[in-house]
Amino acid sequence: MLALHPQVSVRPEPFGALLYHFGTRRLSFLKDRRLLDVVRRLDGATSVDEALSDVPAGERAAFRSALATLEKTGMLQ
Amino acid sequence: MKLVEHFATGLDAPICLTWELTYACNLACLHCLSSSGRRDPRELSTEECKTVIDELQRMQVFYVNIGGGEPTVRSDFWELVDYATAHQVGVKFSTNGVRIDAAAARRLAASDYVDVQISLDGATAEVNDAVRGAGSFDMALAALQHLADAGFRDAKISVVCTRQNIGQLDLFKELADRYGATLRLTRLRPSGRGADVWDEMHPTMAQQRELYDWLVAHGEGVLTGDSFFHLSAFGSALPGLNLCGAGRVVCLIDPVGDVYACPFAIHDAFLAGNVRTAGFQEVWQRSELFAELREPQSGGACSSCQHYDACQGGCMAAKFFTGLPLDGPDPECVQGYGELALASVTSAPKPTGDHSHRGGVRGGPVPVSIGRHPESRPVSACEENPLAGLTV
Ligand code: SF4
Numbered sequence: 001m002l003a004l005h006p007q008v009s010v011r012p013e014p015f016g017a018l019l020y021h022f023g024t025r026r027l028s029f030l031k032d033r034r035l036l037d038v039v040r041r042l043d044g045a046t047s048v049d050e051a052l053s054d055v056p057a058g059e060r061a062a063f064r065s066a067l068a069t070l071e072k073t074g075m076l077q
Numbered sequence: 078m079k080l081v082e083h084f085a086t087g088l089d090a091p092i093c094l095t096w097e098l099t100y101a102c103n104l105a106c107l108h109c110l111s112s113s114g115r116r117d118p119r120e121l122s123t124e125e126c127k128t129v130i131d132e133l134q135r136m137q138v139f140y141v142n143i144g145g146g147e148p149t150v151r152s153d154f155w156e157l158v159d160y161a162t163a164h165q166v167g168v169k170f171s172t173n174g175v176r177i178d179a180a181a182a183r184r185l186a187a188s189d190y191v192d193v194q195i196s197l198d199g200a201t202a203e204v205n206d207a208v209r210g211a212g213s214f215d216m217a218l219a220a221l222q223h224l225a226d227a228g229f230r231d232a233k234i235s236v237v238c239t240r241q242n243i244g245q246l247d248l249f250k251e252l253a254d255r256y257g258a259t260l261r262l263t264r265l266r267p268s269g270r271g272a273d274v275w276d277e278m279h280p281t282m283a284q285q286r287e288l289y290d291w292l293v294a295h296g297e298g299v300l301t302g303d304s305f306f307h308l309s310a311f312g313s314a315l316p317g318l319n320l321c322g323a324g325r326v327v328c329l330i331d332p333v334g335d336v337y338a339c340p341f342a343i344h345d346a347f348l349a350g351n352v353r354t355a356g357f358q359e360v361w362q363r364s365e366l367f368a369e370l371r372e373p374q375s376g377g378a379c380s381s382c383q384h385y386d387a388c389q390g391g392c393m394a395a396k397f398f399t400g401l402p403l404d405g406p407d408p409e410c411v412q413g414y415g416e417l418a419l420a421s422v423t424s425a426p427k428p429t430g431d432h433s434h435r436g437g438v439r440g441g442p443v444p445v446s447i448g449r450h451p452e453s454r455p456v457s458a459c460e461e462n463p464l465a466g467l468t469v
């Protein structure tokens with residue numbers, strides 16, 4: 001199950017959030033508050049689908065690809 | 078809205094916070110951005126520094142760029158580094174290497190949250206020492222060797238690009254590779270003592286082009302700290318945010334706790350407040366100056382330029398300290414508008430505060446006052462110029 005990497009810290013910002021990985025020193029930007037909500041819900045959800053349940057069906061693909069990018073860069077694991 | 082537009086209106090906490098721990102320095106580099114040398118008696122105490130770190134932790138400032146002066150000469154330097162990393166504030170610090178012996182290198186290698194930048198302004202002792210002082214090249218290399226021996230991974234070599242060293246870019250890269258280090262190139266700004274030598278040391282137009290081409294070719298493996306976005310006007314935008322982050326994503330806490338919009342803007346005009354009186358968060362989020370900087374900026378004379386999107390008129394500090402209007406071209410505008418504008422400048426603001434060693438340091442670069450304006454210079458300026466005779 002996908003979750004935030006334990007070394008990643010999340011800072012909410014007016015535009016969404018900043019993610020910082022203390023291990024890789026990488027900074028990522030979540031440009032949408034709702035993506036931040038999804039990332040937060042991953043923790044405690046049993047599946048990515050569950051975390052995405054509030055997202056309109058038509059937008060889920062975009063959210064999935066954002067999550068995939070975060071996984072690829074090590075922010076999620 | 079594009080992400081950079083959000084950044085332009087400010088964030089709840091800075092991304093790139095520089096904290097200069099002391100004005101004391103063992104060297105006396107000609108271009109020092111903070112005119113460092115002597116400690117200021119009002120510098121923040123250990124306890125005050127820890128209070129700042131507590132605040133940074135609450136604000137979730139992920140890391141802080143520690144510099145000076147030479148930060149490692151503070152007797153509580155390691156204590157503060159440990160305190161920061163124990164409070165979720167990562168540390169990247171810049172040093173000339175003076176205190177990076179074998180023991181310090183082992184200690185650094187054992188920490189996961191500390192990055193080290195060794196400053197070097199020439200890829201050879203001849204070029205480096207003319208700017209940073211006799212023996213400073215060997216000192217920096219010894220530090221790099223200690224770090225490599227201790228197994229410290231990915232040290233940075235931080236270079237200020239100048240007229241004297243731009244021809245050495247490949248040599249710098251080789252040097253970095255030799256130590257398993259990453260090269261970091263930054264821009265010379267006319268800040269601090271840099272104002273005194275800017276005319277002689279800032280890259281020529283041809284060199285700016287050379288630098289741009291080199292960055293495009295080597296971009297991946299080289300860091301620039303977003304220094305060179307004014308060069309984007311040569312062609313495609315360089316990687317980075319490409320905006321002046323002063324007061325928006327960038328700021329400086331100086332050794333006495335004064336908060337400036339940018340480390341290159343130590344002047345009353347860019348002083349937002351002090352951490353002692355207000356606390357850092359209050360200054361960052363509520364100072365009038367920062368609110369102003371977060372307003373939409375006017376491009377002024379630049380707004381009709383086709384490169385404005387990428388270049389944004391360049392660096393605020395560079396304009397300010399060369400006496401140019403802030404809403405016009407950068408003094409190093411690659412279209413040549415900066416040079417034109419400079420021709421009619423008669424005076425420029427002086428940096429606030431000079432902590433330079435009185436009379437220089439032993440083996441230091443020869444301190445000669447070289448006026449900034451051609452008319453105020455002696456006729457035989459070249460002979461008095463500490464950089465005269467330097468061929469690269
Ligand atoms: S003033 Fe110059 S150095 Fe400072 S943030 Fe702006 S562009 Fe960068």
Ligand code: SF4
Pocket residue numbers: 307310378379382383384385388389390391405406407410411412413414415
């Ligand atoms: S005119 Fe202004 S925007 Fe255009 S290249 Fe020069 S500094 Fe940049």
